[in-house]
Structures are given as structure tokens and as C-alpha cells.
Amino acid sequence: MGLLILSFLYLPTAGNSQGMPVYDNTNFISLAKQLIESGKQTSQLMQTVNFLKKQKENLEKVNSVIRQLHALKALTNNNQRLFEMVQSDLSAVLSSPYIKPDEVGRIADSFDAIMINAVASLDYVEQILSSDLLKMTDADRVQLLQEKEQESKEMVAEIENKMQRYQEIISFRKLQATVNSRIANY
Numbered sequence: 107m108g109l110l111i112l113s114f115l116y117l118p119t120a121g122n123s124q125g126m127p128v129y130d131n132t133n134f135i136s137l138a139k140q141l142i143e144s145g146k147q148t149s150q151l152m153q154t155v156n157f158l159k160k161q162k163e164n165l166e167k168v169n170s171v172i173r174q175l176h177a178l179k180a181l182t183n184n185n186q187r188l189f190e191m192v193q194s195d196l197s198a199v200l201s202s203p204y205i206k207p208d209e210v211g212r213i214a215d216s217f218d219a220i221m222i223n224a225v226a227s228l229d230y231v232e233q234i235l236s237s238d239l240l241k242m243t244d245a246d247r248v249q250l251l252q253e254k255e256q257e258s259k260e261m262v263a264e265i266e267n268k269m270q271r272y273q274e275i276i277s278f279r280k281l282q283a284t285v286n287s288r289i290a291n292y
Contacts, residue, residue, distance in 0.1 A: 170244035177251035184258035185224050191265050199272045204279035
């Protein structure tokens with residue numbers, strides 16, 4: 107019986123066949139160093155990501171400012187053109203002998219209304235750009251500037267149409283005067 111007990115002790119079992127785990131300190135230290143280095147690289151990558159996000163935001167701000175400047179430049183150019191047209195062409199129309207005295211007031215008033223609207227638009231744009239009271243985003247400012255630019259284009263087109271109409275009236279009246287003077291000579 108003693109031999110039987112002794113043979114049971116030497117038979118391998120599932121729990122005893124595994125053995126005790128052995129740790130290699132060299133591999134453990136190497137793994138720890140790799141984890142520390144990986145943590146440093148991750149930290150540097152996070153800093154790079156944050157830096158790139160800030161740079162993207164800065165580029166978007168600069169892009170927005172550039173769009174605002176382009177819209178403002180177009181608005182200014184349109185209003186400059188408007189003022190020059192009114193200054194030169196309107197004086198030619200009003201000084202024409204073929205424009206009747208009662209028409210001078212109406213013509214001047216119609217052009218004056220357009221000019222007042224143009225100046226009011228410029229004042230409004232100046233208030234928007236120089237004040238933070240309205241708390242507008244850059245996108246809102248760009249949209250507003252583009253709307254004002256479109257309005258100024260429409261005012262220029264309106265002035266051009268009016269000038270063309272008055273020049274046609276002057277040409278027609280001039281032609282009419284020439285025709286009337288020929289008939290009188292016969």
C-alpha cells in the first residue's frame with residue numbers, strides 16, 4: 107500500500123504539470139522602458155496635434171479676414187465707381203440744354219437718394235467692422251459684407267441705367283431739335 111500511495115504522488119496531474127511561472131527581469135525592464143518611451147512619444151504626438159489644431163484655427167481666422175478684406179475692397183471699389191459716375195456723368199446730364207429745368211430737380215433727387223443709401227451702407231459697414239457690440243462671427247461679417255457688396259453693385263447698375271436713360275433722352279431731344287430746325291429752314 108505504501109508503494110501505491112507513493113506512485114500516486116509521482117503521477118502528473120493537470121495542476122502540477124504547469125510548473126511555477128518564471129519572470130525574466132531583463133525582459134520586464136525592457137518592456138517597462140518601451141512603455142515609458144511610448145508614453146513620451148504619445149505625449150509629443152498630443153502636443154503636435156494641439157499645435158496643429160491651433161494653427162488650423164489661426165489659418166481659418168486669417169482666411170476669414172482675407173475674405174472680409176476682399177469683400178470690403180469690392181464694396182469700396184463699387185462705391186468709388188458710383189461716386190465718380192455721379193460726379194462726372196450727372197454734371198454732364200444736368201448741364202445739357204436738352205434737360206428741362208423742372209427735370210433737373212427730379213434727376214438730382216433720384217441720384218441723391220442712391221448716394222445717400224451708398225453712404226449709409228458704408229457707415230453701417232464701418233460700424234460692423236469697428237465695433238464688437240453685435241458679437242458677430244467672422245462668417246457673419248463676411249456674409250454681411252458680401253450682401254453690402256451686392257447692394258453696391260445693384261446701385262452701380264441702377265446709376266448706369268439711369269445715366270443711359272438720360273443720355274438717350276438727351277440724344278433723342280437733340281435729334282428732335284435737329285429735325286425741327288430742318289423743317290423750319292425749308
